[in-house]
Amino acid sequence: ETGVTQSPTHLIKTRGQQVTLRCSSQSGHNTVSWYQQALGQGPQFIFQYYREEENGRGNFPPRFSGLQFPNYSSELNVNALELDDSALYLCASSASQMETQYFGPGTRLLVL
Amino acid sequence: DQQVKQNSPSLSVQEGRISILNCDYTNSMFDYFLWYKKYPAEGPTFLISISSIKDKNEDGRFTVFLNKSAKHLSLHIVPSQPGDSAVYFCAASYTSGTYKYIFGTGTRLKVLA
Secondary structure, eight states: OOOOEEEOSEEEEOTTOOEEEEEEOOTTOOEEEEEEEOTTSOOEEEEEEETTEEEEEOSOOTTEEEEEOTTSOEEEEEOSOOGGGOEEEEEEEESSTTSOOEEOOOEEEEEO | OOSEEOOOSEEEEETTSOEEEEEEEOOTTOOEEEEEEEOTTSOOEEEEEEETTOSEEEETTEEEEEETTTTEEEEEESSOOGGGOEEEEEEEEOSSSSOOOEEOOOEEEEEEO
């Protein structure tokens, strides 16, 4: 059974650019949640997708957007990057909305 | 407003002894709690969870205790092993609305051989 995978592992962008991060959910999981973890902090919830629909959003601006595909993989898009967007972005999948979330290794984004 | 707090940023314990990691929360609507372990350059790994209808849950060397009246939970690791050295996050959620997790800021555990 393959776990949650994320790509790329690391990324460097400059302010104002756009970025797309990808996540493949664990086999049999239909729910994907995205979190941002800044240095020294715990992960903060960005949004969740359940069966291709957004199912809740945290306190993040609209320039953070996402998609979930029919195979339940997901993308996180961030437009107009700011320096404060530098963080580890974590994707978690679960068998359903209320099941335990299992995390991928994360994508480390650096915005210069 | 930090709804989930881990007030000890770090903890050192001798191998073989008990490690106790603490977590406090402010939102009485939380009804499900989890602990994750995180090694550098890896994502958080699920350890153990507890529903608010219970006050204790055990899984091998790991036990989580929940005190709802004090809004406090703790993770006990017995016996502690050097491989347990990692950052531990507690998380809380509620089963209404989006089932999102609210995380604490983590406690770095170092188990000394």
